[in-house]
Amino acid sequence: MCLCDCCGCAEIYREGGEEKQKQKHPFHICCCFVLCCRPPKLREISWLLFVFFSSDIEISRAQSPKAVDVLAKEIGLLTDEIEIYGQTKAKVRLSLLERLKDQPDGKYVLVAGITPTPLGEGKSTVTIGLVQALTAHLNINSFACLRQPSQGPTFGVKGGAAGGGYAQVIPMEEFNLHLTGDIHAITAANNLLAAAIDARILHENTQSDKALYNRLVPVVNGVRGFSAIQLARLRRLGINKTDPGTLTEEEVSKFSRLDIDPSTITWQRVVDTNDRFLRKITIGQANTEKEFVRQAQFDIAVASEIMAILALTTSLQDMKERLGKMVVANDKKGEPVTAEDLGVTGALAVLMKDAIKPTLMQTLEGTPVFVHAGPFANIAHGNSSVLADKIALKLVGEKGFVVTEGGFGADIGMEKFFNIKCRASGLVPSVVVLVATVRALKMHGGGPNVTAGAPLKKEYTEENLQLAADGCCNLQKQIQIAQLFGVPVVVALNVFKTDSAAEVDLVCKIAKQSGAFDAVPCNHWSAGGRGAVKLAQAVEKAARQKTSFKYLYSLQLPIVEKIRIIAQKVYGAQDIELSPAAQSQVDRYTRQGFGNLPICMAKTHLSLSHQPERKGVPTGFILPISDVRASIGAGFIYPLVGTMSTMPGLPTRPCFYDIDLDPITEQVKGLF
């Protein structure tokens, strides 16, 4: 009797959907949860108490993770292909890709969702429940590839992102805190570049060409020479000289001055903290900066373009090139100024040299997980890394499964997964798992507001078939969006204890009528992988279908045309409307040669439209594009739909009120 099969005492049970099976007691437990050796009756009672009164972190702690080197060996990694970080985490070297390059890829599954409530619908738990079911219960190799959570939400409102209940990554406190330092590395790299921009403007403003040049190319031990990155800049400027003494006055000036127009700076500083007072600031007010003040802002670290690069890069060489290409501002002639122009490419690559390696962890049932990169899906492209997926697809082998997650609703996370991430990787997805909850569907059907922190209204805790049926319009629309890309959809209905059997049946029926390959109720939160076995079977079957994957738009189309296609086909907008500022940016980027990039929409996740309060399937709206930005290193154009905040804030009572550390046992409390 076991949830995780660790001691061979497993006994299959099913729950949800079919009544006769719901009568069977679903909770069993084995030695891995410590309670196994007690007498059967006492054991069941203990277990019930444990399930109902345990927090996510208590469940996480009740299961001892296997040593990460043991896990690495199990999945076929060689000793010199991992770098261990403590007992439960390891970085995996990219050399693996070279060793396994002739191995065929496994099946590639994306977990997406319907338009969510602010409480989230459980995509992470479905992702983890699904791999637990595949590997621990159906003996099929699988890997979950997840995003690293930002510390902002962990200490703010939302809490961590390790999954929950019996579908978790463990140890969840490692997952939710510093992990292996990737977000810190991104912060350091991002802010070094930001400091370099302002310092350079100051130095250019306060020095003559000659003084600047003498400082940029100093005499060291009697010798004067350009550094490698300066020689590269000379070549870009068309100055084919290598001896610093031979430059003409004009060439000295051209080389020494980036001539950045401060009003065009798009590179912002970042912190991985919900610090609302940094949303708009004035910098440079100390006397030492000689009155070169300007307005600036801090974004949350995961919104950094460097995070997007980490998620989309395919090798160290590619990452270094992308870092160099990042455009931070325009010069006074309107030409782009890059990180490479500032001489900082190498330093950024050095700061990111370990972050590029995915981090290996495990689920509660001991199956492997990669955690790598964590852009938000509303203000960034919202998907974990290409490299982790690529490595995992090799490791699971041809018959195995890699399950990854696109942030928020399918209109955002999935659309960007297909059009941006799959384009960067060249990988072809096999199946979309679309996560729905009766709760969110009722909201789309006209139910009252759902607010984080406030108790749920009775519409959500009592049976209401009409609301659920009405809300299925959103589910249907999201299924149709996935079908635009030619990929089969399996709906995973994440069942809560307040959902009635009739509601569950109804939603699954409508989902299938709406074009889903299958629709399956899931109970992974309370039952782990066992509760997602039917989902795993449906996904396995769907993956055997022939797919005809296609992108939604051609890169060759004009920027505005690409935005319009997403707005109309995905969001259901009547049309788009660009502000004059947005139009002028589009013109600028097109002129600068960046018109052929894919589009990364920054849009609310709470509605298919730009208006969070419009639930269900809004129609007849004109999507306002207030501004357009470009992430040239990451490789996308970034239109802003209305106002999007890139820095969350702390509420009156942040999560940290409940977080504590026991100084004797060293155990963390209150993370969830």
Add this chain to the structure above:
Amino acid sequence: MCLCDCCGCAEIYREGGEEKQKQKHPFHICCCFVLCCRPPKLREISWLLFVFFSSDIEISRAQSPKAVDVLAKEIGLLTDEIEIYGQTKAKVRLSLLERLKDQPDGKYVLVAGITPTPLGEGKSTVTIGLVQALTAHLNINSFACLRQPSQGPTFGVKGGAAGGGYAQVIPMEEFNLHLTGDIHAITAANNLLAAAIDARILHENTQSDKALYNRLVPVVNGVRGFSAIQLARLRRLGINKTDPGTLTEEEVSKFSRLDIDPSTITWQRVVDTNDRFLRKITIGQANTEKEFVRQAQFDIAVASEIMAILALTTSLQDMKERLGKMVVANDKKGEPVTAEDLGVTGALAVLMKDAIKPTLMQTLEGTPVFVHAGPFANIAHGNSSVLADKIALKLVGEKGFVVTEGGFGADIGMEKFFNIKCRASGLVPSVVVLVATVRALKMHGGGPNVTAGAPLKKEYTEENLQLAADGCCNLQKQIQIAQLFGVPVVVALNVFKTDSAAEVDLVCKIAKQSGAFDAVPCNHWSAGGRGAVKLAQAVEKAARQKTSFKYLYSLQLPIVEKIRIIAQKVYGAQDIELSPAAQSQVDRYTRQGFGNLPICMAKTHLSLSHQPERKGVPTGFILPISDVRASIGAGFIYPLVGTMSTMPGLPTRPCFYDIDLDPITEQVKGLF
């Protein structure tokens, strides 16, 4: 023929001081530097070329570090006492202190320096050279305990801090970059607290008592309860209630409002980047912050009080208490507001739970090194962690040596080591090694300015006995300062190739006449441990002396009196002069009950006085105290002498111009 004794081909040689030995060729090499198997002549030529044309990072890379688990085993650590981070770094668990509590401590050596030039005099290389000599050449157990360098200087002007030449910590790129993430953890904790302060002020300003209380103590699943940290706050407020429904209106208001006076906020945000434009900023300018703008600043991360706490703490329990006690502002009645009042103690402790464990690395000759904490010595207390020293003193055993370093000149780093760090730890130092260079002594003797980046004047590259002799006044004064504490001094003269034998002899002679136990020329930079054998022998002999260690002042003295004692006895000031602001802060801290803390002076490191241009031994000056701050969690009062910048800037040509990453070999270039 070997520098590191790794293959038993060692042949002792000596250099500097005694002419007959300088005739002997000093450079030999063995297999660990790859060149050993070549024919003798070719080997010597190769080696000479290697020495003269190699950068620090090339030397670092030429030596393969042993696996850190092998090193850990060699020094007596058990498998479950280390947490490995990659191949060459490991965190060491504090449980070790409990296991070894009955083991007697080894000898405790502080490396301090004379007043330095802006180029530094080589304290880190002496520290590493000394342990290499002790362990790899004299077979005496030893440990070096070093500070983790800030990334600011690494990418700014100064470069890294791993030592240099043949006295380095390896791999130096790991040492100089993210290491095991401690500074990132400090940054995250520091900035979470900063965000909590401003968000709290905003929420208090925009809500009624009742609304605040309802949000601070919400109903969750039908139940309303205080969190543990809120119950603790109630107890501090003298409200002995645990049921949220029973508080009176007055108690609700008292509980819910911290009533922070924004003009008194002393807690600043930090980044580990030299970002001069953040020295003075205005925050809160977005509409969402409802015009609660205020002036603020970012400091470099290593200036955070949390860094000072990490360096001074003795256990997880102690660290948590110190974090909670940190005073961030005053309320409108003038009472201190702490991190504990903001409900964030537990979260800060959780963020710092791994940072509290020292990181184990190794020298170029394979001897053990702890890297832990890294406060600057001018704006903070400038010493590595108490915990690393304590663990190392147990590990080396009674006859072993732990060598640690106090930042900048002895007037700063050493004074704070004795009065602050030794007070926190209760440890008693055995010997002070005082590092001097002929170059710095000539500057103190009246030589021209020494500036980073500019070529040295001929006074420094040619023999000049008069300048050297005149400058010895600074060396003598620093020896006398060490003697105030009753600890014997060994002078280590860090020999450069431009120093003449006569200069070296003269300085050593004057040092001994000035009260040093011994004075020894050292060549560890070019020769590794072998070049510091005489120093190691002198230190070993000095450590056999009876010491009568004493603090410089009693904690019971008034704050102003303690400042005066340091100013007069250590700096040689005639008196001190407090600004009205400083006096009013002294009065406030005394009234608040913080008068009994030790003093951490924030003073320039470039002179014994407050005026960087006054070299030698300045006299007759009045030390101006412009402001006085308090780090209550770290446990010291922090007077500012004149203007001290807490945020370095990037120069026109920062170090990062030379830093690069080879994407094929993954090797870092240009770090030094």
